[in-house]
Amino acid sequence: MAMAALGNPADTASAASENRELRRARQKARRKAAWIIRSLTETLMPRTRWADCGNPVGAHVEVKELNETGVMQPAKIATCASPWACLSCAAKIRAQRGMEIDHVTKAHLAAGGGVTFLTFTFPHELRDSLEKCLDTVTAGWRSLVSGAVYAGVKQEDGTYVGGARGRWGIVGNIRAVEITDGLTFGWHPHLHVLCFHDQPLSPEDGSLQEFRAWWSNRWANWIKRTLGRDIHSERGVDAVVVRDRAGIGEYVSKIHFELVRADLKDGRRKNRTPWQIALDAVETGDKRDMARWVEYCEATKRKWLVTGLAALRKLYGLPPEMTDEDAASQAQQGTVRVCVDGRVWRRARRYNRRAVIADALAAYETDGINGMLRAFQEAMPDQALRVRRRWLGPPMIEPVDDRPWQRSRRGGEL
Numbered sequence: 001m002a003m004a005a006l007g008n009p010a011d012t013a014s015a016a017s018e019n020r021e022l023r024r025a026r027q028k029a030r031r032k033a034a035w036i037i038r039s040l041t042e043t044l045m046p047r048t049r050w051a052d053c054g055n056p057v058g059a060h061v062e063v064k065e066l067n068e069t070g071v072m073q074p075a076k077i078a079t080c081a082s083p084w085a086c087l088s089c090a091a092k093i094r095a096q097r098g099m100e101i102d103h104v105t106k107a108h109l110a111a112g113g114g115v116t117f118l119t120f121t122f123p124h125e126l127r128d129s130l131e132k133c134l135d136t137v138t139a140g141w142r143s144l145v146s147g148a149v150y151a152g153v154k155q156e157d158g159t160y161v162g163g164a165r166g167r168w169g170i171v172g173n174i175r176a177v178e179i180t181d182g183l184t185f186g187w188h189p190h191l192h193v194l195c196f197h198d199q200p201l202s203p204e205d206g207s208l209q210e211f212r213a214w215w216s217n218r219w220a221n222w223i224k225r226t227l228g229r230d231i232h233s234e235r236g237v238d239a240v241v242v243r244d245r246a247g248i249g250e251y252v253s254k255i256h257f258e259l260v261r262a263d264l265k266d267g268r269r270k271n272r273t274p275w276q277i278a279l280d281a282v283e284t285g286d287k288r289d290m291a292r293w294v295e296y297c298e299a300t301k302r303k304w305l306v307t308g309l310a311a312l313r314k315l316y317g318l319p320p321e322m323t324d325e326d327a328a329s330q331a332q333q334g335t336v337r338v339c340v341d342g343r344v345w346r347r348a349r350r351y352n353r354r355a356v357i358a359d360a361l362a363a364y365e366t367d368g369i370n371g372m373l374r375a376f377q378e379a380m381p382d383q384a385l386r387v388r389r390r391w392l393g394p395p396m397i398e399p400v401d402d403r404p405w406q407r408s409r410r411g412g413e414l
């Protein structure tokens with residue numbers, strides 16, 4: 001690394017390729033996990049939109065090579081657009097929201113405004129249901145930012161006087177929910193909030209501390225009122241100043257990552273991410289983990305991952321909002337290299353722990369089409385498969401004997 005810092009081009013290039021390798025390895029692990037989680041969901045919650053995610057929408061699936069990168073990605077498959085229950089869709093949606101949050105945060109700081117990053121937590125117990133915990137934090141946030149104490153009193157000219165919003169020059173808030181699960185204390189949903197002020201707060205003049213204390217007090221009251229539990233005044237709410245390259249606080253890039261993280265493992269604590277629960281359930285067959293995964297999917301259904309972006313979007317000229325639906329089904333540029341018969345694809349999906357689809361994509365990346373054929377064939381030895389070269393269009397991986405099945409839009413049984 002020292003040589004790279006001195007600008008030795010060979011070392012710089014090798015460091016860059018090492019980074020690329022690491023990134024590729026992480027992407028592959030995530031892709032595999034996404035397919036494993038999809039098949040778990042298909043087993044536990046069949047006929048839901050989550051279970052249908054990744055199924056062919058036509059008679060065959062197209063597999064693209066993304067921009068000459070050697071990375072293979074399927075197209076013409078269904079997407080469920082869940083930012084919670086599907087790792088594949090969640091990763092895309094969260095990346096999109098992360099970019100948007102990054103954009104408004106940087107623009108706001110560049111314009112001389114300030115941003116504070118707040119985290120709200122509360123004491124929870126193993127017996128608490130996730131639905132109850134989630135309601136506590138989301139309804140809690142709505143309650144915190146309503147009423148004259150927050151907004152001030154409306155004057156005849158339409159302006160507001162008093163209230164926290166005026167006192168700290170708050171122009172908007174983005175809030176996101178993160179959920180983890182601990183063995184001892186159970187579900188742990190918490191709120192992350194980016195608070196946008198017309199001027200930065202500072203720990204030096206005490207404004208940051210006052211600001212934190214104000215939220216902390218209100219939050220403790222809410223938790224006492226709804227759950228009857230006490231929060232220590234130093235806990236419950238954490239506040240840090242967000243900065244760009246200059247100034248004291250947390251970096252913007254770290255913040256947007258914190259807000260909409262989609263990592264498989266939570267390296268910081270003993271708590272598991274929901275993805276980890278699902279992967280553990282598949283790995284060990286643990287019934288409690290399976291129940292927990294189902295509970296998580298049901299409780300987060302139709303819940304917002306992020307709110308508050310719309311107001312700031314207007315201020316900072318973000319392009320029109322991209323819905324979860326659009327973000328999840330964004331087609332990446334690439335060239336279709338191979339097609340896979342829909343029946344082969346559907347059957348390959350069912351092999352829970354092996355994630356045959358992910359293995360087949362990886363096999364194409366290392367050994368080309370024959371590698372992919374082998375990966376599918378090994379998963380279904382009772383059904384001979386072949387590669388059919390076609391005059392028009394890329395080659396097709398399909399069953400050798402096509403006669404017994406009626407081709408249908410939904411794909412038949414093998």
Ligand SMILES: [Zn+2]
Pocket residue numbers: 050053054079080081082086087088089090
């Ligand atoms: Zn999905």
